[in-house]
Amino acid sequence: MPSTAAAAAAEMEPEPDHTKPSTSAAAAGHRKHLAMLERLSKRAAAAAPAPSQDSPVAAFLSRFAAAKLAAESALSACRSSPDDAQPSLSAAAAAIDDLDRLVAEASHSLPPYELRSALAAASDLRAAHRLAASDLRPKKSFSFRNKSKAPKNPPQDPPPTLPPPPDQPNPSVEAILPGLGFRGRRDATLVKDLRVSDEKDGDFTLADLVSCQVYLKGKCRALHVHKLKDCRVFVGAVFGSVLIEDVERCAFVMAAHQIRIHEATATDFYLRVRSRPIIEDCCGVRFAPHALKYEGIGEDLRDAGLEEETGNWANVDDFKWLRAVQSPNWCLVPEEERLQTIDISDVQEREDDN
Structure with missing residues (x-):
């Protein structure tokens, strides 16, 4: 009978221990709440339909949703269970790290919209x-201590800081951008063989060049390009990243793991790149496959992990174009207009001062 069962259940219910502080019972309840959230998160992840092996995007979205749910559950537990907030914070941080890792691993295969959405979601959760974490930090108690130490007779205002002398130069580009490089040249042919350089495999910089031909054989760790106009740049292999800023009417032929382009106008890029090229604030930029050779380039590409053609030269992400349709800021170079493979084997190292 229902009443008998209820009575039996009441008899089996342990009597509360009134000798324990109420805070212990609350903490136990909080831990049960956390355990429940964890079970719900795991259940949601297990219940998610298995993605098709033919769709890497669907697989990513499924894994991303599970990690996002875990992070949101842990953050919710921070607010609802203050006594166990620190473990929840740690769990949330681990889940957000998983989100960042998932996005990094899948960035080469995600469409621009999904990539931007995933980056925004991870950024919001990190914030x-x-x-x-800030809300959980102990607040400093209000005190007049600092005020009591203030001098009774405060000193007079210090004299105004004098401006620097008129002839004091601004920081040079060489001081801002690292590594070897060519800077401040016009109408010059600039050639560097990084394989025989005393500082090979380091950073290299191209800055403030106008109407120059630049040839870099070998490989470097990173390439920094700043303020070029009417230049043609040929680079062997970059086993790190390339950052290009403020270029106009130029052509670049290079291979790299990552390429990011800011403020480029009417410029062509012939690339072999491991990840998707990223453009921002660009207009009239075009992309085509890698078209460079010289004696030993195969070895340089292998050493840099760039021997395979990924096809990412055509998968460009415009971070300032948020619509699902094609960005008007970039396009592919028509095949009939593309450069033929350029052989720079016979170009000798020099710096012309024309």
């Missing part, structure tokens, strides 16, 4: 985590 929420910082806010939760």
